[in-house]
Amino acid sequence: MRFQLLGPLTLADGHEAVVLQPSKPTVLLAALLLHANTVVSAEYLQRAVWGEEQPVTAKAALQTCVLRLRRLFTRHGVTGTVIEAVPGGYRITAAPHTLDLLGFRDQVRRAVTLSDDPDAELSTLKDALSLWQGSLLTNVRSDVLHRDEVPRLAEERLRSVERVCDLLLRLGRCGEALVELWSATRAYPENERLHEQLIEALYRTGRQSQALAEYRRVKAFLLDELGVDPSPALQQLELAILRGEDLGTGHGPAAAPVRTAEAGAATDRGAGPVPAVPNFTGREAETAAMVARLTAPAEPGEEAPHPLTVLVSGPPGIGKSALAHHVAHLVRDAFPGGRWLVPMTRPDGGARRSDDIAAEVSDALRAGPDGERVLLVLDDVVDADQVRPLLPAIAGAQGAVITTSRMGLAGLIATHGGWVHRLTAFTEAESYALLLSVLGAERVEEEPDAAHRLARLCGHFPFALRILTARLLTRPGLRLADAVGWLGEDPLARLTLTDSPDISVRALLDGALNRLGPRLSEAFQRVAAAPGDTFAPEDSPAVTETVLEQLADAGLLEDGPPGPYRVHELLRSYVRRTAPEHIRRTEKV
Template sequence: MLGAVYRVLGPLEVLFNGKPIVVPAGKGRVLLATLLLRPNQFVSVDELVERLWDGSPPSIDRAAKTLQMTVTRLRQALGPANCVSTTTNGYLAKVENLDLLHFRSLADSDPHAALEWWRGPLLKNVASDALHREEVPQLVEERLVVLERRIEQDLDAGRAIELVPELRALTSEHPLRERFWAQLMIALYRSDQQAAALAAFRQVSDLLANELGIDPGVLLRDLHQSILRAEPTLSTLRRDVVVPRQLPSDLTRFTGRTDDLVRLDTLLPTGTAGQAVVISAITGSAGVGKTALAVHWAHRVRDRFPDGQLVVNLRGYDRAEPLTPHDALGQLLRALGRSKNEIPDETEERIGVYRSLLADRRVLVLLDNARTAEQVRPLLPAGSRSVAVITSRSDLRGLVALNDAKVLKLGVLPLSEAVQLLENVIGVHRTQAEPEATAELARLCACLPLALRIAASLLAGEPHLQVRELVDQLDSGDRLAELEIGDDREAAVRSAFDLSYKTLAPEEQRMFRVLGLVPRADFTPMSAGALLGVPSARALKLLRALARAHLVEEHAPQRFSQHDLLRLHARERALTEESDEQRRSSVVRFLDHHLHTVDRAYDVIRPVRNVLPLTERDPVVEAVPFEDRDDALAWCRREYDLLVELCEFALNERYLEHAWQIVSGMWGYLHLHGSTEDILRLDNIALEAARQLRNRYAEAIALHSLGVARKNMHEYEEALRVLHEALRIRQEIDHERGIAVSQAELASTYLWQGCHDEALRYYRASIEQWRRVGNDRGMSMSMNSLAWTLVCKGDFSEAVEVAKEALALQEQLALQSPSTRDTLAQAYAGLGDLDKAPQTYRDIFASGALAHAGVREKAEILSQGAEILNHVGERQAALSYAREALELAERGGQGLAEKARRVLQEIEAS
């Protein structure tokens, strides 16, 4: 035969033009065998590593390098027969002439021809315990199923006598396989060996009882009765007991869900007497792949259920009315061989007949697309042998409570598996050509299997359409409209979501749709309650109702989220069903919740602050209470990304008062933990909002904050320009407190620039302004800054006096004063007093006052204290403080790193 031929149904062999090719022993054979057992399918690097090292791989780097080397050597050895292709994070074998593929193509139509492809023990020349433990048994099972078919054909063809020796060997080799025993009993009976047939039944009965603690299945029992009655015609194919085989086709490109399949495997009955029927409920949102998983798993285990597999679509989320238990029971009874006249009219009687029929059978019952537990409960099989698998968009908690159901909740796919699914459908050559676009396509599909398959089908149907082109279409257009196949109503993401939405109660529907009005799908009961205009307790109940319907996910206690496609659907519904006024009121309440909460946090974090003229809030809008400063900081840290997005959203959607006020409210947190980049970004949002409002007060606040940020970036000229503009506006509107603050910040900027006289002038002006306002706290802070400026200028004696005056004022106000003590220590050091200077730093560090300092303040004090302590010989303490200072400076991105690094290097060198 010309070309490449690959064989795995026996020893591993590769031929090219009829001549054998030597496959490298060891890892090379394991690699090729693993890939050929999954022909034309992606196999991840992680799985290959597990196979090559039998589950005990070395380090990640070493395993990856060895795998690459093994692939290279295998490709070289295969030469013109090379079939190994690289994919994203894995490999696949691209083959056509493979015995396994030929076997599978003939398995149903011609089992005799299919079995001729088998050449002996599978992969006997491949040394891999994992491969022979996990892969080979599945192939052996495939062969046994086809062998059963071939024997049935031979029995029907009248070859009973010649089949007896083969079947005795098969029952000896596979003693727990009931179908071989049934076929042996038939063959013996038809060979006029009735007693031997009955003896075979007794033998298998004893085996099953001893090994598994179970009785023979219904097929063997009924066959036994037929032999006792000496029925003239007896066949395993034409039985009074109908064995339903209703499973729909499996997905050939089923992807991922490995852990979920393992969890389902654990539910298989063990045969223990008295065991209750096993019930598994697979739940999740529309399009997440519940049915696909259930069907795929059912195909994997169907031979564990020799008495059949039943499937009913309950239409719980469908355009038609849900199937009633009465009608579903009618379908099930007909599938079990009952004629119309044998099916009772009353539902309770149908339940009794159904359960009686299944009582002693091993049947897999797949109840797809269930709406409620009440719809499912009458359809559950009785006995200890069967398994019921239910799929639903509801959480079916009633089945958990009353029927001991085990729930398997499906989420969207991990990104890697989503990319793999696309690759499996459209081909590795297209995904490899555009890996970034493929990953982006998966993200735009929210890694939702239905959306991924629709997107992949659009690409598969248009071979010349690039992945990037589809990404651009989805990104810029109506994504939900794009993710549908026009002539197939089932293949549409929007339609799937609509069916879930329509099952909700009216208030639940409204909660769902208002969640789409804001930029980020991350909600608490308070924020969702603000959107809907209900108290948080009511909002929590509604959110949990949506979670039970899998339209939101409670990803943390009382925190709810949606994937992007559900959020888009919610927004569509809001735009359609909510008036402009209703939508705006919802958003205002949502923004008010965050504004008033962040303002409350600012009060707790930094009591000395500019008081904002906050928007009035609806009484139903709740603000988060804070127990203490740490609690407020934790909330700010948790909500930080959302707050930043809300500022941009408020500006873009013209909620301008909220835009500048949320930024201003965040300043307490930003002062401690904000990066310069974020501060600039937010301050420019506030400035733009203020100018659009023509609000001079707000404009000055934004300009002042911008000036501080520019100063911290050492852009002194720009900082001075902006700060002078802020001071001018505050003077024009007579904002007395603001004037003092801007004067102090101008002084600080001049000081950083080295202009000591200008700095002293503005600090003294600030002190006088605070005095006129009657604000002792502000005056003490500006006095500290004045003292520091005197230190920098070299006027140490005056600096000591001013710092002491500031400290006395702060002590009267019961203020923590690490910065002022730092100034005093530096003044003492300038005077050469090496007793008071280090002692002052020891007092600062021992007092714990730095715990509440900002990043910049803390880093500066630690760094300067380290210098002084090192100077007096306390090197270990100095090293510790200098290292902490450098870590803070680098993390804060505040431009302190250079100085902190210099101090640390000097101490280390000493």
Template sequence: MRYRVLGALEVRGGDRWISLGPAKWRMLLAVLLCHANRTVPTERLLDELWGEEGQPRSAGKLLQTYVSRLRQTLGDESGEVLITDKQGYKAHGYRLAVDAADFDAHRFEQLVEEGRRGLDRDGPEAAAERLREALRLWRGAPFQDVPPAPSVQAETARLTELRLQAVDARVEADLRCGRHASVLGELETLTAEHPFREDLRGRQMLALYRSGRQADALAAYRALRRSLAEELGVEPTPALQRLHQRILAGDEALMPSPERREERPAPARRAASRGPRQLPPASPAFTGRHGEVAVIRTLLEEQDRHGAEGADGADGGAGGASGRPVVIAAIDGTGGVGKSSLAIHAAHQLADRFPDGQLYVDLHGATAGLTALDPGEVLGRFLRALGVDGSQVPGDTDEASAQFRSLAAGRRLLVILDNAASVEQVRPLLPAGPGCSALVTSREMLTTLEGATHLHLDVLPRDQAVALLERIVGAERVRAEPEEAEAITRLCGGLPLALRIAGARLAARPGRSLRSLVTKLTDARGRLDELSFGDLAVRTSFQVSYDGFREGRRSDDQDAARAFRLLSALPGPDVSLPVATALLGLTPGRTESALERLVDAQLLESPDSIRYHMHDLLRLFASERAEQEDSEAERSAAVARGLSCYLATAQQAVTLLDPLRPWPRHPVEGAAVPLSDGAEAEAWLKAELRNLLAAVAYAVDGPEPVARLGVRLAQSLQWFLYPRAHAQDLQTVNELAIQAARRLGDLESEAWGLDHLAGAHWLRRAYGEVRACLEDALEIWRELGHHEGELRSLCNLADALCELGLHEEAIEVQQGQLALARKTGDLAAEVIGLGNLGRAHRGLGRPEEALTCFKESLEGARRAGNIHHEGFALYEMGITYMEQGRFPEGRTHLDQALPVWKQPGTYESWRGHTWSGLFPACMTLDIGPGPR
């Protein structure tokens, strides 16, 4: 097994990545990896998994269940990887056996140590390579998808600090190799993020001095000294003070040795004073994007390596320029995500690599009120900037492009093509010189741009979003209201443009609290109005992309514009292609074409081939456009079609999962998503669960037809949510369904909602609330003469009374249920009732009466062909035998029950109960659980 924690927690077995399941499983594996190859005591694991929320009474059994399921997931049923350390018959703790070579955190530490040893032995080239290899293992924050646990938080902090030390050591290695210019941009970012790390500031000062920027090196020292005095009341370390004095004195000994000086091609140095410098100012508030900047820097480092190889094999010429490929980085992303800021920031960091100049143009591909620039016009600007007389600039675009390529061929130029409309606009503007590079930004992914490396820019993660707010508003002010700052970043959706506007509004009103802005942004209908300041507006940024479809001439442009508007009305975090097809009332082909057009324009995101997600602020904008351009009747009809598709498919799915249960089927207009078997049904319900829950919450507040769809959808979700122990979701949807049913005067739906709400309380072990719900439901069933509902609620009430210790009362209720079941000929209800009656007898210490009931229940289940209740009867018999000390018989019955719970999508929560039931028998018989 291979484990990766330097980013999201991932496990690879053979040639496939393994899905790790629920959060508690990931927490357990993460804690064990934090203590790899060491035993973690059971008590420690319980504290780690439930420390803050409080351990449930069954925490010990749940831990055993999690261990068992984790072993199954890892393919380790024998327990040779996840090892149980025992004291007697009891598990004392668990140990995960991990090979250091298969664990990225251990491999990272090994490589860092090798790099440090290389530095100690004065082998900076090998050290730098080892440290780069170590840092390439990082994919993001450690354990980024694991809920917080003490061990995980401590290990995350340790690894993060070690990474910073590795970066520092790699920079030192590069400096020893004479690559001072190459690290300047990186050091600028690092010192901004870690302003009090004096080792990093010292390296920045040295790199600046070696690059001929003595004044900047001294200014960096003064800035640090001022910050230390103001914030901490201390002076820089003596070592840094000595470095400052040596730089002040112009100490030549600080320069690298000749064999390690960073070489530049001679023609580039000669042309440095003549080249154009067209870069706009970099944003002082630029924050984050370290991964993207690192990718661009790496591309250019590889370009330099190719150049060096070309120089080694050349017989002369311009410094081996022929070995360098042209580097093209194409940055795409939605409006306001910070593409231009990234390109300009990276260009400033890398400007020293391009001594012949930096050319910049805003191509107006997505600028409100402006037409995209013609490539011929841009080429004229570039040629004149490179010294061509205006009268000599060709009027033909192809000729001008050829002349531009000829001029660039012998130079090292950086070309920034900002805000591009299309590949056709960009292609004539690209240099072909082997020492040249281009950064291109566009809202569309320029997939047909030959030789380009594509960088998709997403919204800022939470920590970087808060950091951006701090840079604009001031760190002190933001840190004084941390919860409000988090709320602002959430309401802005992490979109840099929105955060810049929010920050600017606060900066313009230094006396106002962050809370006042949160209050305004919380009103969804006015949020886009608030996200407008000066010449910046989120709405305007979105409008440009939308107008491209609204006014477009392609056949699918109008479909895309309509899809964008109507998708905003459907609740849920995302939408699948089949549901979108129902919502829009189009063919699947037309729907997919429209959605993919929106993805290309960055108005939708598509994490896979059939699911689509809209950013929160884009959803608000789309909703505005829908209200302006679509009638209320059209919007309502579209939503009804989408909700009907959800309901029809949910009813189909739960029927496939449990075909023997008489599900309440309601006629639904509209087609369901095709599902062929229980596995597909399970996968669909899991993928759509957040959308289905959102649909219920939305629908129950709607007009009567929509509200009924919501109530029926809540009913359909019952037997998906209950076996999987989704207690909170189950409680929420049924409380909503009950309120809607009462508003509609629908007594039957109200009774079903009460019965299902009792199931949610059951999962929380709130048996008193279970009893209250069921007694309310029984009143309605009897008023309606609804025998099926009455039988079900009586069974559940008897079970609840047993849990409350009221076994005699439970027997009385259950005998009434059995009488009604036999009177109405309901064999399934009789089977369940006999099982409940057996549990009541067992609770009173009557094992023989209990076994008689369970045997009758088993016989009835087999006559009815109901495998699920056959499994329940076998399970109850096994437990009863074990309580009597009859372990072999108990083992036999539990073995027979286990295959039922192993079926995909069927009573998953009972599988763990059956396994835990096997443990006492297995320990007594000195055998392992499972089929013999």
């Protein structure tokens, strides 16, 4: 037989459980169990059962209440636990396996000894928290216990929740932390530590604007309700986010506040350390190949005329920047001089000035110790002419380059060499792995078929999947099957973040077409609107093979000669939705 205090007061025997009815013996049992293995004074028990205004017969009534409780034990087969009458009061004995409160505290103490193994500590704390079964003592009618004991127990649980979230953030499992933090911050709006964790988790999952909005909400609450400013830790966190620092497992060095391809834009701020990528999944073959090439020992002999170059290309939203940033972190030991991110476009998608880029590259090459190798990530390159002038200086400093671009940049590879990784949509397994990583195994594995359908509705595009998971994280109670119906009604409109409209599939593709120019943009719309799944030059005299090759080079068409070209279904849906608007815009021009 097991007593459960961490919820309604319950007697449990294996899978059978009896929630005790509200009564004075139930209050007495709760008061004794809350102080198990210690003597509880008769005076305290009387106050717990009858409140501060006790009847004159309270002492005799307590003895009667003890007798009724012993009879209740007999009725439910409780034989291993006795209520002892001792001088001054009563005592009940219990152990971690017979009382959930003692089991919880025992697990928490064990977790402390595992601090050198964060995974083990996290697992132990989660086991401890799993003993909590809902609102405390809802069937125990005692003002004294709810005033004096319940807040203390809730605080014990809260400390463990905070520690669990600390460990999840430390391990980079920010998506899991968000699920717990959304409810915890609303239940404890005055707890600044929980808000700090929530804001950090939002920022590290690529939701900078939402993180700042949450900070402003907390700040307003503290001022309006308590008349105080946010804590120094919260204020420092806001400053780190505004500066775009790479928080990682702590507040690290300043970094350029760069949105990866999943976030849909680059910054116009200068070069900075490469940010980490939370919940990175998939691209195992590409990752292994890039790491092997970037860490391979240099060939003996003369210095190479061009730097070691790896090009990651593909359509918008396919995860080019995320892969480049992830690999940059994996090869950090091979580049002790630093790993620097250089954004090559402005927020509006236009190419940055070549003078500014050259100055930033020069600064990055000089930032590390003399003779130490430096890795540069040239992010979102518009054309080969942006890159060529930078390569001699990088080669002279024994540096290496990862270039990301929507364009194929075949001319750059032809003249300066390098390796090319052309990314396509995720496989079904990769999409499912991303959902598992961000949403958590418990939620996804409960509805695997719905998870696969959601991935297909997103076209297995990493950017679309990231938006979907961000929305689902803010609705932890929403079933995935319900999300399938909701998203399937209008994927293009609903693959957007309502608090950050610029982070959407439509905004990303609008920018991609604007970067093409009117002639290629019109040709792409013609190809995407054509019937069937493929398109060949003979299908329309207005679209030549040269134009089709240019669209394929820009990542908007797949395959090509000798077979037909294909348009991804997500891009085809976009054209069907936006074609009338593009026509009106063209007519105005």
